[in-house]
Amino acid sequence: MLTLFIAVNNKQGGGELSTVVDTVRNLVTPILDSLHFYLVDLEFVKEGHSWYLRVFIDKQGGIDIEECALVSEQLSEKLDNLDPDPIPQAYFLEVSSPGAERPLKKKADYQRALGEYIHVSLYQPFDGKKIYEGYLDEVTPEQLTMTIKDKTRRKQIKLNRKQIAKARLAIEF
Numbered sequence: 001m002l003t004l005f006i007a008v009n010n011k012q013g014g015g016e017l018s019t020v021v022d023t024v025r026n027l028v029t030p031i032l033d034s035l036h037f038y039l040v041d042l043e044f045v046k047e048g049h050s051w052y053l054r055v056f057i058d059k060q061g062g063i064d065i066e067e068c069a070l071v072s073e074q075l076s077e078k079l080d081n082l083d084p085d086p087i088p089q090a091y092f093l094e095v096s097s098p099g100a101e102r103p104l105k106k107k108a109d110y111q112r113a114l115g116e117y118i119h120v121s122l123y124q125p126f127d128g129k130k131i132y133e134g135y136l137d138e139v140t141p142e143q144l145t146m147t148i149k150d151k152t153r154r155k156q157i158k159l160n161r162k163q164i165a166k167a168r169l170a171i172e173f
Contacts, residue, residue, distance in 0.1 A: 020044045020053070023086040027078045028055055037063065040098040041105065044087075051091035056098040059067055063097040071095050104167040110139040119170035120144070122163045132157065133170055 003093065021044055034069040035117065057063055057071055072095040104110050104118065113136050120129045133150035144159045144167075153172055
């Protein structure tokens, strides 16, 4: 995972988390579109005494540190020019790649992951298990179809999307 950190000192105060995320999403999307990158995830969180604005980006073939820096510079400039400031407290801006085991959250994430090896955690057991790893074969709004290894053979399973707690790309060992 590549990460670029920038410390930003703003006025003290508290911004509404969802408003901050929505504002940043609206600012970063045109930047990413112009570069043919896409937004993987975005979060504004407090860890310890510090606030972090994290922007996870990617593109076909992967993202590099210079591309993270480019997006960071452009986003930082746009944030600095907003009045009123959507993030009144000091924070760290992190623009990074999502890493090899990036989360699958949106429809587009699942579409890009077709044919890839993924890890799925379920809310309730299916066929006696809550965790599955295998290749993503098909995605519909209702279910995922995966090919998993069951002892020495491969089999295809269908998981109800409503039962999926978390899904991410995985590294096959």
